[in-house]
Amino acid sequence: xxxxxxxxxxxxxxxxxxxxxxxxxxxxxxxxxxxxxxxxxxxxxxxxxxxxxxxxxxxxxxxxxxxxxxxxxxxxxxxxxxxxxxxxxxxxxxxxxxxxxxxxxxxxxxxxxxxxxxxxxxxxxxxxxxxxxxxxxxxxxxxxxxxxxxxxxxxxxxxxxxxxxxxxxxxxxxxxxxxxxxxxxxxxxxxxxxxxxxxxxxxxxxxxxxxxxxxxxxxxxxxxxxxxxxxxxxxxxxxxxxxxxxxxxxxxxxxxxxxxxxxxxxxxxxxxxxxxxxxxxxxxxxxxxxxxxxxxxxxxxxxxxxxxxxxxxxxxxxxxxxxxxxxxxxxxxxxxxxxxxxxxxxxxxxxxxxxxxxxxxxxxxxxxxxxxxxxxxxxxxxxxxxxxxxxxxxxxxxxxxxxxxxxxxxxxxxxxxxxxxxxxxxxxxxxxxxxxxxxxxxxxxxxx
Amino acid sequence: xxxxxxxxxxxxxxxxxxxxxxxxxxxxxxxxxxxxxxxxxxxxxxxxxxxxxxxxxxxxxxxxxxxxxxxxxxxxxxxxxxxxxxxxxxxxxxxxxxxxxxxxxxxxxxxxxxxxxxxxxxxxxxxxxxxxxxxxxxxxxxxxxxxxxxxxxxxxxxxxxxxxxxxxxxxxxxxxxxxxxxxxxxxxxxxxxxxxxxxxxxxxxxxxxxxxxxxxxxxxxxxxxxxxxxxxxxxxxxxxxxxxxxxxxxx
Ligand SMILES: Nc1ncnc2c1ncn2[C@@H]1O[C@H](COP(=O)(O)OP(=O)(O)OP(=O)(O)O)[C@@H](O)[C@H]1O
Ligand SMILES: [Mg+2]
Numbered sequence: 186x187x188x189x190x191x192x193x194x195x196x197x198x199x200x201x202x203x204x205x206x207x208x209x210x211x212x213x214x215x216x217x218x219x220x221x222x223x224x225x226x227x228x229x230x231x232x233x234x235x236x237x238x239x240x241x242x243x244x245x246x247x248x249x250x251x252x253x254x255x256x257x258x259x260x261x262x263x264x265x266x267x268x269x270x271x272x273x274x275x276x277x278x279x280x281x282x283x284x285x286x287x288x289x290x291x292x293x294x295x296x297x298x299x300x301x302x303x304x305x306x307x308x309x310x311x312x313x314x315x316x317x318x319x320x321x322x323x324x325x326x327x328x329x330x331x332x333x334x335x336x337x338x339x340x341x342x343x344x345x346x347x348x349x350x351x352x353x354x355x356x357x358x359x360x361x362x363x364x365x366x367x368x369x370x371x372x373x374x375x376x377x378x379x380x381x382x383x384x385x386x387x388x389x390x391x392x393x394x395x396x397x398x399x400x401x402x403x404x405x406x407x408x409x410x411x412x413x414x415x416x417x418x419x420x421x422x423x424x425x426x427x428x429x430x431x432x433x434x435x436x437x438x439x440x441x442x443x444x445x446x447x448x449x450x451x452x453x454x455x456x457x458x459x460x461x462x463x464x465x466x467x468x469x470x471x472x473x474x475x476x477x478x479x480x481x482x483x484x485x486x487x488x489x490x491x492x493x494x495x496x497x498x499x500x501x502x503x504x505x506x507x508x509x510x511x512x513x514x515x516x517x518x519x520x521x522x523x524x525x526x527x528x529x530x531x532x533x534x535x536x537x538x539x540x541x542x543x544x545x546x547x548x549x550x551x552x553x554x555x556x557x558x559x560x561x562x563x564x565x566x567x568x569x570x571x572x573x574x575x576x577x578x579x580x581x582x583x584x585x586x587x588x589x590x591x592x593x594x595x596x597x598x599x600x601x602x603x604x605x606x607x608x609x610x611x612x613x614x615x616x617x618x619x620x621x622x623x624x625x626x627x628x629x630x631x632x633x
Numbered sequence: 634x635x636x637x638x639x640x641x642x643x644x645x646x647x648x649x650x651x652x653x654x655x656x657x658x659x660x661x662x663x664x665x666x667x668x669x670x671x672x673x674x675x676x677x678x679x680x681x682x683x684x685x686x687x688x689x690x691x692x693x694x695x696x697x698x699x700x701x702x703x704x705x706x707x708x709x710x711x712x713x714x715x716x717x718x719x720x721x722x723x724x725x726x727x728x729x730x731x732x733x734x735x736x737x738x739x740x741x742x743x744x745x746x747x748x749x750x751x752x753x754x755x756x757x758x759x760x761x762x763x764x765x766x767x768x769x770x771x772x773x774x775x776x777x778x779x780x781x782x783x784x785x786x787x788x789x790x791x792x793x794x795x796x797x798x799x800x801x802x803x804x805x806x807x808x809x810x811x812x813x814x815x816x817x818x819x820x821x822x823x824x825x826x827x828x829x830x831x832x833x834x835x836x837x838x839x840x841x842x843x844x845x846x847x848x849x850x851x852x853x854x855x856x857x858x859x860x861x862x863x864x865x866x867x868x869x870x871x872x873x874x875x876x877x878x879x880x881x882x883x884x
Contacts, residue, residue, distance in 0.1 A: 578683050579721035581705035582714075583731055583791065584738035597725025597774075 188226020191247045193219075196341065202252050204345055205310035210321050218330050218340035227334040235333065237517040237549050238460055238488040243432050248373035248404040250344060251284035264291065264368055265397060272364055272395055274610045278303055279362040285344040285374035303361055306346035306377055316348065323379055327410040328438035328464065335434045335460075339408040343377035346407075349390065353383040353414070360389035360608055367431070370401040377408050384414040384442070390421050391611060394435070394455070396428030403428070409437045413445035413471075420448045422611060426618055427455035429483075439465035441473060443497075450605060451477040451506075453487050454618050464492040467500035477506035478602035480622050481514025481546070488517040493535075495528040495558075504535040509599050510546035511623070517549045522563060524556040531561040539569040540598050595623065634659050634830050635680075635799055639691035642679050649675045651855035652691070657799070660827040664841055665834045666866065667852035668874050673834045674718050676852070677803045680832075681715040682708050695799065709735075710742035712798030716788035716805050718834075723775035728787065731775050732757060732794055739795060760793045763823070765816050781808035789820045800824065801832045806840040818843035838870040851877055
C-alpha cells in the first residue's frame with residue numbers, strides 16, 4: 186500500500202534534478218527515505234506524537250517543487266527586492282533561499298572569516314568540493330528517517346538548503362540569517378540545512394520563513410540538523426511568518442557534545458498549520474534553553490513538539506513556551522524530557538503557558554517527563570487560562586481602562602519571549618510582527 | 634468628600650459588609666482598625682470599584698456623585714486611590730510606563746494635555762528620591778520580584794505622582810521595617826492637605842504615631858462598632874477587640 190501517491194508520482198519527474206547526484210551515499214539515503222515515505226506517507230493523527238495535528242490537507246492538495254534557481258527563472262514571479270530588503274537583517278550575513286533554492290545574487294556573504302563556510306547545500310554537495318566527507322558524517326545523523334513522514338519526505342525531496350561550518354574556536358561576530366522565501370502558489374519548498382560548530386566555536390543563526398504573496402498557499406518542509414561541539418555555543422532563532430494559507434513543517438534536530446550550549450528561540454506566527462519539532466541530545470554537562478512563542482488568530486493551528494534527551498550526567502535544560510490564542514486558533518505543546526539511566530544530576534525545567542483570548546480558542550498541552558535516573562532535579566508546569574482579573578483591576582485602579590489593561594497584559598505576556606532576543610534588529614522585527622498580529626488590540630510599544 | 638450610608642455588600646450569597654456609615658470630609662484623616670476578616674479590605678475594594686461585590690443596600694457618594702456604577706478607572710481618574718494591601722505584580726509592564734499612562738489618563742480626564750516627557754522625568758525622579766527608592770525600580774516591571782516593603786513603597790510612589798483626592802491605604806504599614814515606615818509616612822504626610830481625605834486601614838497603633846488621625850473607627854463583623862479620637866487606638870492596643878464585640882452584642 187503506498188501512501189501519498191500523488192507525491193510519489195511527481196517525484197519521478199524531479200528526481201533527476203535534485204542536488205548531490207554524484208554522491209553514492211546520498212543517493213542511498215534518498216532511496217531509503219523514499220521507501221520509508223512511500224510506506225508511511227505524511228504523519229497521521231494515529232501516531233501518538235501527531236495526535237493533535239492533522240496534515241491530511243497537504244496530501245490532498247499536491248504541492249509541487251519549483252525547479253531551478255530564482256536567478257534564472259523564465260516565467261515565474263520575480264522576487265520583489267523592495268519587499269525583500271526589510272526582511273534581511275542589517276549587520277548579518279544573509280543566505281537567501283527562494284522556493285527552496287539558494288540565490289547567490291540575493292545573498293550577502295562578504296567578509297566571512299577565512300575557514301568559516303556558509304554556503305548553499307547544493308554547492309556543498311558537489312563531489313569535487315571538500316565538504317562531502319563532513320556532510321557524509323553528519324547528514325541524516327541527528328534525526329532518524331523513521332522519526333516521521335516529514336523527515337523521510339525531506340530527505341528524499343530536498344532541493345537545497347544551507348551548510349554552515351564554524352571551525353574550532355572561531356567566534357562569529359555577526360549572526361547568519363537564513364531567509365527562506367516562497368514566491369509561488371501551490372509550491373513546495375523542501376530544504377535541508379546542516380550547521381556544524383566545532384569545539385569552542387560560537388555563532389548565532391537565524392532562520393526566517395516568509396511568503397512573498399499573502400494569498401499564496403504553499404508547503405514548507407524544512408529540516409535542520411545541528412551539531413554543537415565540545416564547549417561550543419550556538420544561539421538559534423527561528424521566525425516563522427509564512428503566508429496565511431500555507432503549511433509549515435520545520436524540524437530542528439540537535440546533537441550537543443560535552444559542555445556544549447544551545448539556545449533556541451522559536452517564534453511561530455504565520456501559516457494556517459505549522460508544526461515545529463525541536464529535538465536535542467545532551468552529552469555530559471551540556472546546556473540547552475528552548476524558548477517559544479506562538480500567536481494564533483483566526484483558524485491557525487500551531488503544534489510545537491520538543492524533545493530533550495538527557496543522555497549523560499550534569500546537563501541542564503530550560504524550556505519555556507508561551508502561546509496566545511485568539512479567534513478559533515489552536516495551540517499544541519508536546520514537550521518531552523527523557524533522562525537516561527546514566528544521566529545523574531540532570532537539572533531540567535519545562536514550562537508551557539497559554540493565554541486564551543476567546544471562547545473558541547484552544548490549547549492542548551502535554552508535558553512528559555520520562556526519568557530513568559534517580560538523582561535528578563526535574564520540574565514542569567503548564568497553565569491554560571485567561572488574563573488575570575486581579576491584574577486587570579490593579580491597572581484599572583491606576584486609571585487604565587479595561588480594554589487597554591487587557592491589551593497591555595496580553596502584550597506583556599508575549600513580550601517576555603521577545604525580550605529574550607539579543608540581536609537588536611531581530612528584536613525589532615519580531616516585535617513588529619507581534620504588534621501587527623493583534624491590530625485590534627491597539628498595542629503600543631511604549632508599554633514595555 | 635465621601636459619604637457612605639448604610640452600606641451592605643455581599644460576595645455571592647455571603648454578606649460581608651452589614652450597614653456601614655462613614656463620612657470623610659476634605660482634610661480629614663480617618664483610620665479603620667479591626668480584626669482579620671472583618672471586612673476592611675472589602676470596603677477598600679468596593680470604594681475603588683472592584684468587580685465581584687454586590688451592593689445590596691445603601692449608597693456611596695463621592696464628591697456629590699453616586700459611585701455605584703462608576704468603573705474603577707473613572708473613579709481613579711476622579712481622584713480615588715487605593716494603596717493595595719497586596720499590590721499585584723504585572724510582569725512585562727514597566728513601572729515608569731504605568732506611572733506615565735496613569736498620570737496622562739488623569740490629565741486627559743480633566744481636559745489637560747499629556748505631560749511633557751522631561752517634566753515627567755523630573756517629577757518622578759523627585760518623588761523616587763523622596764521615598765528613598767533606587768531609580769532602577771522605575772525600569773523594572775510593576776512590582777515584579779519586589780520585596781513586600783518595596784511593593785508598599787511603590788504604591789506610595791504612584792500615589793505621590795497621581796496626587797489623588799481620596800487616599801485609601803490598606804495596611805500600607807504592614808511589612809515595613811522601621812526606617813521604611815518613617816519614609817513612607819513622611820511621604821504620606823507630605824500629601825496631607827485641606828483638599829485631600831485619607832482612609833487608613835491598619836492593625837497597628839504605631840502608624841498613628843506617625844500620621845495622626847482625626848477619627849478612629851473599629852470595624853468588626855462588617856459593621857463599624859465604635860468610633861472615637863486617636864486615643865481609641867491606644868485603648869485597642871491595650872485591650873484588643875473582644876470587649877467591643879461583646880459590647881456590640883449587648884447593645
Ligand atoms: N471573594 C470572596 N469570596 C468569599 N469570601 C470573601 C471574598 N472576599 C472577601 N471574603 C470574606 O470576607 C471577609 C472580609 O474579608 P476582608 O479581606 O475584607 O477582611 P479584612 O478585614 O481586610 O482582613 P485582614 O485584616 O486579614 O486583611 C472574610 O471573611 C473573607 O474571607
Ligand atoms: Mg485586609
